[in-house]
Amino acid sequence: MTKALGMKLEDMTMLFQEGLQSMRMNNYPPCPQPKLVMGLRPHSDAAGLTVVLQGNEVEGLQIKKAGAWVPVVPLPNAFIVNVGDILEIVTNGIYKSVEHRATVNLHSERLSIATFFSPKLDGDMGPAPSLITPRKSGNFQKN
Numbered sequence: 001m002t003k004a005l006g007m008k009l010e011d012m013t014m015l016f017q018e019g020l021q022s023m024r025m026n027n028y029p030p031c032p033q034p035k036l037v038m039g040l041r042p043h044s045d046a047a048g049l050t051v052v053l054q055g056n057e058v059e060g061l062q063i064k065k066a067g068a069w070v071p072v073v074p075l076p077n078a079f080i081v082n083v084g085d086i087l088e089i090v091t092n093g094i095y096k097s098v099e100h101r102a103t104v105n106l107h108s109e110r111l112s113i114a115t116f117f118s119p120k121l122d123g124d125m126g127p128a129p130s131l132i133t134p135r136k137s138g139n140f141q142k143n
């Protein structure tokens, strides 16, 4: 990723080398009124990267693309990798954090496992210094 972006490796390892990994297992039971219920509300993940396994290959995950909700069709033995808010900030907005949600199904239970890879908890975080040039300023501010 750093090579593709022309970013210094240290700008990434500084944050993620001692990063945190957490996991959420989601179970969406069948729902008699799936049009009236949302499994997981629209959100973006606060992490750097999220890896999702759609456990039992039941459809439900959707991403927002050009203003429309697009289903992410489960593929056997495939993971979904989502960019989270922190990576959007570190890459100075080059990679965008994706808004997504999970719907429920009338007859099928759905299972998913999401693994969140986040930076270390202490220290400064902001756009990678190596991505800021006189022609390209930082899109996010450190507080």
Ligand SMILES: O=C(O)CCC(=O)C(=O)O
Pocket (backbone or CB within 6 Å): 024, 026, 040, 045, 052, 054, 060, 061, 100, 101, 102, 111, 112, 114
């Ligand atoms: O159930 C899914 O496919 C998505 C899960 C998710 O977005 C999350 O746990 O943050």
Ligand SMILES: [Fe+2]
Pocket (backbone or CB within 6 Å): 043, 044, 045, 100, 114
């Ligand atoms: Fe999520």
